[in-house]
Amino acid sequence: MPRFPAGFELAEALAVAAQQLHETLTPDSTLDSTLDTAVRLAVRLLPGAEYAAICVVERDGQRRTVAVSDELVRSAEGPRDERARPPYWTRLWDAPVVRLADSETEEGGDGPAGLGLRSALALRLRADRRTLTVLTAYARKPHVFDDVATRIGRLFTAHVSIALDSATVREQLTEAMRTRDLIGQATGILMERMNMDAGEAFESLVRASQRENVKLRDLARRLVDAQPPA
Numbered sequence: 001m002p003r004f005p006a007g008f009e010l011a012e013a014l015a016v017a018a019q020q021l022h023e024t025l026t027p028d029s030t031l032d033s034t035l036d037t038a039v040r041l042a043v044r045l046l047p048g049a050e051y052a053a054i055c056v057v058e059r060d061g062q063r064r065t066v067a068v069s070d071e072l073v074r075s076a077e078g079p080r081d082e083r084a085r086p087p088y089w090t091r092l093w094d095a096p097v098v099r100l101a102d103s104e105t106e107e108g109g110d111g112p113a114g115l116g117l118r119s120a121l122a123l124r125l126r127a128d129r130r131t132l133t134v135l136t137a138y139a140r141k142p143h144v145f146d147d148v149a150t151r152i153g154r155l156f157t158a159h160v161s162i163a164l165d166s167a168t169v170r171e172q173l174t175e176a177m178r179t180r181d182l183i184g185q186a187t188g189i190l191m192e193r194m195n196m197d198a199g200e201a202f203e204s205l206v207r208a209s210q211r212e213n214v215k216l217r218d219l220a221r222r223l224v225d226a227q228p229p230a
Contacts, residue, residue, distance in 0.1 A: 017041045021163035034167040035067035038160045042137050043069050046153050048144035049137035057132040073138055076112045089122050092132055098122045102142035119144035123157045179217040186220035
């Protein structure tokens, strides 16, 4: 995907990015499609960016990469020696943005430097007590991301955060509808097999779920999957 053309007004560029993020919020889309679009747009929009990734960081330092513009950056913040200094993205618990001017000097050669990535701009997308969602742009040269890139990055991540929230809600609603339909099918099977009414069949499912320590939807799926074809 080409970058936005030189001289393209920032407001227009952000509007285009917001529109492309919005286009991922369709009934058939998933959260993954929004994440993938966000990293591609980050490379196009942020001055100096060559690669981008989105990861989820746990309080204990565990990190899970959920979207990448290129496979090169998937392990940019991989496991490191426990004696090494804390990685730069841990500062995002207390600040919305962290810039890494030169990974070779600031990270001691660990992390991005080992992959030839000298500059990083890490931007917090979402945070709660236990997890951070982080968008990071990378470049192979040091001292790439300046104040302008940071300002653009923060404006862009505001749009990404809204899109991710919308995609998450949509995914949760979709899953809730699927679960409701699945439980409805399982209830119907019990009504037919056990000569129960709807209330009795549902209560039977709930009791079995509690007895077997299995989620209600998983128990319902097991019952539906075991039903012979008509």
